[in-house]
Amino acid sequence: EPVLELRGVSKRYPIEDSWLSRVRGRDRYASAVDDLSLTVRRGETLGIVGESGAGKSTVIDLATGLESPTAGEVVFDGDTVGPIANRSRDQLAAVGRLFQHPRSSLDPRQRVYRAISEPLLEAGWRRDRRRERVSELLSLVGLDDRHTERRPRELSGGQCQRIALARALALEPSLVVLDEPTAALDVSVRARVCNLLLELRDRLDCAFVLVSHDLGVVRHLADRIAVMRDGQLVEYGSAS
């Protein structure tokens, strides 16, 4: 069952004030993503690799609705989605996102309990259900209730990444976007977070999109891999 489909999606940016646009009197465009199609299914991890500037972040921004395509269609859970401002609360909750820098995924002033329970609070969950869910999420990411009163600076990078993951998973999203999730971590911590992500893929009924420079991490975690260059897919197939 597809969770996310990109159908012939392009994203172009005008090149402002270029020599050519002045000479020809019209805009020129650069494509960040060019006529790209891909599908991500439940229970599957799609790895996206490519050099800097290949268009990986643009694919993520299109998939999560931060950007709208210039052409083509982004279909999420069977519905064509518009820009993020027009999305319903349920559609927003359907995507969890984890960023590269664990501490920047978290508000430094918020304690762990608050960071994880905030999405539940915003979704109108009552206090006792929130408490229960926070405990459940902490154990899902390999932490326990002793951590609830800590703030990010009192936690290691790996712990912060686990907390950020717990927060991203709070409302059982159908899609989880992992944007260079291990790039800022030490090698030993990286391996443990990778193992956690593998375990979660098997336990949760959602789809993962993993963007990484690290081919080792991608090969370890992804079922299928999309290789991007200059806004296009140059290879797309099973990891093996």
Ligand code: ADP
């Ligand atoms: P990656 O994440 O693989 O490094 P990006 O998706 O960030 O690649 O960028 C792809 C291309 O699109 C780059 O050439 C980049 O300069 C261009 N680009 C991305 N965002 C913008 C923008 N807001 N305005 C103009 N060009 C952009």
Ligand code: ADP
């Ligand atoms: P602040 O940083 O402003 O002190 P906290 O994150 O400590 O905020 O707490 C925010 C709210 O979450 C508090 O109002 C508190 O009632 C609730 N809370 C914090 N920790 C727990 C916990 N372990 N169990 C239940 N509720 C908690």
